[in-house]
Amino acid sequence: MKAELAMIEPSERQRVLLALVVHEYVRTASPVGSHYLVERYNLDMSSATVRNELAALTEMGYLRQPHTSAGRVPTEEGYRYFVGRLLQETVLPDTMRRTITHQFYQMGNDVEQWMRLAASVLAHQSRAASLVTAPHAEKPRLKHLELINTRGRQVLMVMVMVGGEVRQRLMTLSEPASQEQLSAAAERITRQFLDKSVDAIRASRGSQPNLDSDVLGWLIEELERAESNISGEVYLDGLANVLAEPEFSSSEDARRALRMLEERSMLQDLLARTVLATGNVGGVQVLIGGEGTWNDLRQSSMVLSRYGVPGLATGTLGVLGPMRMSYGKTISVMRFLSSLLSDLVAETLVDEN
Amino acid sequence: MKAELAMIEPSERQRVLLALVVHEYVRTASPVGSHYLVERYNLDMSSATVRNELAALTEMGYLRQPHTSAGRVPTEEGYRYFVGRLLQETVLPDTMRRTITHQFYQMGNDVEQWMRLAASVLAHQSRAASLVTAPHAEKPRLKHLELINTRGRQVLMVMVMVGGEVRQRLMTLSEPASQEQLSAAAERITRQFLDKSVDAIRASRGSQPNLDSDVLGWLIEELERAESNISGEVYLDGLANVLAEPEFSSSEDARRALRMLEERSMLQDLLARTVLATGNVGGVQVLIGGEGTWNDLRQSSMVLSRYGVPGLATGTLGVLGPMRMSYGKTISVMRFLSSLLSDLVAETLVDEN
DNA sequence: AATTAGCACTCTCCTTGCGAGAGTGCTAAC
DNA sequence: GTTAGCACTCTCGCAAGGAGAGTGCTAATT
Structure with a gap:
C-alpha cells in the first residue's frame, strides 16, 4: 500500500x-x-x-x-x-447460492473440476477474468508414496501429500529393480516418513539401501519443489471478458494485465505479497490500480480471497478487471465461493487418521 | 475446407x-x-x-x-x-535447435514442464498465442492402480495409464476397508486388468467381492472419462501476444479468438476435426481464416501439428495468430518441436515390458 | 450561512472542407 | 510484351466551426 x-x-x-x-x-x-x-x-x-x-x-x-x-x-x-x-455488502440471492452449491456437489470429489467450476462462476458473475489456485499446503507432508516400474530402470514416482495434492515424476534408477522391490521400498518409506515434512526426511537420511537412497533423493527434491511453489495449480477463465471492457478495448493495458495472469512468476509474487501475506481465510482483499507496486495493473483492480483450511491446504480466488469494476457483486460472489470451497476442502481433505 | x-x-x-x-x-x-x-x-x-x-x-x-x-x-x-x-521450408538455425533441445533435456522427465516449455517456445518464436496438449491415448489402457485410504470410507484412487498419464479421484466406499485391504484389492485389480482397455474391463465385470466391485465401478467411470476426452491437458501461452497485432488491437475479433482457446468445448471440436482427423504425426496443418467453418477464427490463422507415438500417446501443438502471420517461421519451429516432443515421448513413455 | 438561478466559459466531439500523397487503370508509344 | 505518362480515386491529416455538455463563479434567495 x-x-x-x-x-x-x-x-x-x-x-x-x-x-x-x-x-x-x-x-x-x-x-x-x-x-x-x-x-x-x-x-x-x-x-x-x-x-x-x-x-x-x-x-x-x-x-x-x-x-x-x-x-x-x-x-x-x-x-x-x-x-x-x-460499499454495503450485498448478499447473493438465495436461489443463486443454491444453484452454485448444487453444481459443486454434482462434480463429486474431483478437485480439478471444482477449480474449473469456481473459475467459471467467478468469471461469469463478475464479467471479468478470474483466477483460482488449487488447494496447496505451505509445508507439504507425505501421505503416501508409490513407485511404478515403467521400463528398464525407469520408474514413475507418485506422491500423495497430506491434504490431497498428488505429484508424479518419472525418474531413472541407478540400478534395475523389480516391481516387487519397488513396492516394498515404497511401503517402507511411506511407513517411515508418513506425515513428515521435507526437513524431517532430509534430517533422517542416513545409510539406506541403494534403492531407498535413490528414491529418497527424488522424494526430497520433489517435496522441495512443492514447498517452493507458493500456490497450487492455477486455473484461469474469462480472459476474453476483460477485452470487452472499453478501457481495455485497445491499448497496451489489456496486454499488460493479461501478461500478469499468464506469467507464473509475476502471479506468484502478487499472491505472495497479498493474500498469502495475511493469514486470514475468507476475508476479501481489493487491490486498486496496482497499489503503486504492480505497474502492469495500473489500470486494473483485483479482488482476492483465500480459502481452505489453514495449515493443511489453502488456495486463492481472484478476479482481475478494470478499475471501474462492479466491486459489490464481485466481492459477494467471491465471499460465497470462498466459504463454499473452504467447506468442500474441509469435508473431503481433512486428515483425521 | x-x-x-x-x-x-x-x-x-x-x-x-x-x-x-x-x-x-x-x-x-x-x-x-x-x-x-x-x-x-x-x-x-x-x-x-x-x-x-x-x-x-x-x-x-x-x-x-x-x-x-x-x-x-x-x-x-x-x-x-x-x-x-x-513457401519454401526454412530450417531452424542449428544453434537454436541445440538451445531448445538442451532446455528440454534439462527439464528431466517431467511432462508438465515439457508442455509449459513447448508452449513458451512456440509463443515466443511465433509471437502469437500457442497451445499444447499433453500426450494422451485414444484408447487408454490400465498400467497401475493404487488405492489410498484418506479418512473413514474415503479413498483416493490413483490410476496410471499406459503411456504415462496419471489420473486421480477421491471416492467413497460403500463399507469401510483398511489400507491393507485396499492395497490388496489394488494389486489384484492391477494384475487382472493390466494393459486392458475400458471395454475389456467392462466385459469381465462379474461377481467380485464388494470392495472390488466398488473400485471397478469407479475405474470404469474414470477410464470412460479419459477416453471421452479427445486430448490431454491443455497448456496455453502467449495469449497477450495476439493483442499486440494491429488487426487485433481493438475490435471484437481478438475476443473471439481468445474465447476459442479458452473454451474447452470449442477447442476439442477444432482439434477433433483437424489434426486428429488425419492420422499423421509430424505433419503441419494450416487453417486460414477459419476455413469457412469456425466463425470465431474468421480473422485468424492456426498452425497445427500432432506429435507423439500413434496408438500409444499423442498430443497437439498449435499456434493462433492473425491471418497476416509469419507462416514460414512458425511452421519450421513447430516442425522441429513436434519431432523433438515425439522423440521425448518415445524415449520415455514407450512401454516395452 | 447554505442554497440556487443564471451565465460566461471551456473543452470534446462531430462534421465539413481541402490539399497532399499514394496508388491505380488506361492509353499510347517503344 | 513492356513502359512512360497521366488522369483519376481514395485515404489521411489538419483546420475551422458549431453543437452539446458541464463547469465555476457571482449574485440573489431562503
Whole structure:
C-alpha cells in the first residue's frame, strides 16, 4: 500500500454523492455530471449544490475531471474509499447460492473440476477474468508414496501429500529393480516418513539401501519443489471478458494485465505479497490500480480471497478487471465461493487418521 | 475446407510477385503497392508491369484492394496458395535447435514442464498465442492402480495409464476397508486388468467381492472419462501476444479468438476435426481464416501439428495468430518441436515390458 | 450561512472542407 | 510484351466551426 497522507473525511452528503458517482461511472463508463445525477436520482438539491460538493470531493482527491468541463470520474482513492467505507455488502440471492452449491456437489470429489467450476462462476458473475489456485499446503507432508516400474530402470514416482495434492515424476534408477522391490521400498518409506515434512526426511537420511537412497533423493527434491511453489495449480477463465471492457478495448493495458495472469512468476509474487501475506481465510482483499507496486495493473483492480483450511491446504480466488469494476457483486460472489470451497476442502481433505 | 472452384494457376512471375506481396504485407501490415515493390526488391521491371500482374492476381482472387487506389493485400486464397505452393521450408538455425533441445533435456522427465516449455517456445518464436496438449491415448489402457485410504470410507484412487498419464479421484466406499485391504484389492485389480482397455474391463465385470466391485465401478467411470476426452491437458501461452497485432488491437475479433482457446468445448471440436482427423504425426496443418467453418477464427490463422507415438500417446501443438502471420517461421519451429516432443515421448513413455 | 438561478466559459466531439500523397487503370508509344 | 505518362480515386491529416455538455463563479434567495 502506498504511503498515504491522511485524506480528509468527506461529509455525509459528500459520501452519498461519491457513492452515486462511483456507481454511475461503473455502470456507464463515462464521466458523470452534476445535472445528470440530480435528474437520475431525483436528488433533493439543485445541480449547483451538487457541483459544489463534487468540487470539494475533487479537491479532497476522491474524484477527478478528465478535462475542464467534463463530468467527474473516481480516482483510485475514490474507489478505495468506496470499497472500504461506502460499499454495503450485498448478499447473493438465495436461489443463486443454491444453484452454485448444487453444481459443486454434482462434480463429486474431483478437485480439478471444482477449480474449473469456481473459475467459471467467478468469471461469469463478475464479467471479468478470474483466477483460482488449487488447494496447496505451505509445508507439504507425505501421505503416501508409490513407485511404478515403467521400463528398464525407469520408474514413475507418485506422491500423495497430506491434504490431497498428488505429484508424479518419472525418474531413472541407478540400478534395475523389480516391481516387487519397488513396492516394498515404497511401503517402507511411506511407513517411515508418513506425515513428515521435507526437513524431517532430509534430517533422517542416513545409510539406506541403494534403492531407498535413490528414491529418497527424488522424494526430497520433489517435496522441495512443492514447498517452493507458493500456490497450487492455477486455473484461469474469462480472459476474453476483460477485452470487452472499453478501457481495455485497445491499448497496451489489456496486454499488460493479461501478461500478469499468464506469467507464473509475476502471479506468484502478487499472491505472495497479498493474500498469502495475511493469514486470514475468507476475508476479501481489493487491490486498486496496482497499489503503486504492480505497474502492469495500473489500470486494473483485483479482488482476492483465500480459502481452505489453514495449515493443511489453502488456495486463492481472484478476479482481475478494470478499475471501474462492479466491486459489490464481485466481492459477494467471491465471499460465497470462498466459504463454499473452504467447506468442500474441509469435508473431503481433512486428515483425521 | 470450403468447396473451391478451381483457381486459375498464376504464371511464374505472378507467383514471385504474390510471394513478395505476402512477405511484405506480413512484415508491415499495410497494403503494398507496385512502385514500392519495384524499389524495395530492385525488380527488373517497371511499376506499370507489376501493376498489370497485380491486377491479374487480383482478378484471379489471390489479392484484393482495401479500396480503389490502395495497394494490394493477400486474400485468404492468396495466403493459402502461398503456404501450399510458394513457401519454401526454412530450417531452424542449428544453434537454436541445440538451445531448445538442451532446455528440454534439462527439464528431466517431467511432462508438465515439457508442455509449459513447448508452449513458451512456440509463443515466443511465433509471437502469437500457442497451445499444447499433453500426450494422451485414444484408447487408454490400465498400467497401475493404487488405492489410498484418506479418512473413514474415503479413498483416493490413483490410476496410471499406459503411456504415462496419471489420473486421480477421491471416492467413497460403500463399507469401510483398511489400507491393507485396499492395497490388496489394488494389486489384484492391477494384475487382472493390466494393459486392458475400458471395454475389456467392462466385459469381465462379474461377481467380485464388494470392495472390488466398488473400485471397478469407479475405474470404469474414470477410464470412460479419459477416453471421452479427445486430448490431454491443455497448456496455453502467449495469449497477450495476439493483442499486440494491429488487426487485433481493438475490435471484437481478438475476443473471439481468445474465447476459442479458452473454451474447452470449442477447442476439442477444432482439434477433433483437424489434426486428429488425419492420422499423421509430424505433419503441419494450416487453417486460414477459419476455413469457412469456425466463425470465431474468421480473422485468424492456426498452425497445427500432432506429435507423439500413434496408438500409444499423442498430443497437439498449435499456434493462433492473425491471418497476416509469419507462416514460414512458425511452421519450421513447430516442425522441429513436434519431432523433438515425439522423440521425448518415445524415449520415455514407450512401454516395452 | 447554505442554497440556487443564471451565465460566461471551456473543452470534446462531430462534421465539413481541402490539399497532399499514394496508388491505380488506361492509353499510347517503344 | 513492356513502359512512360497521366488522369483519376481514395485515404489521411489538419483546420475551422458549431453543437452539446458541464463547469465555476457571482449574485440573489431562503
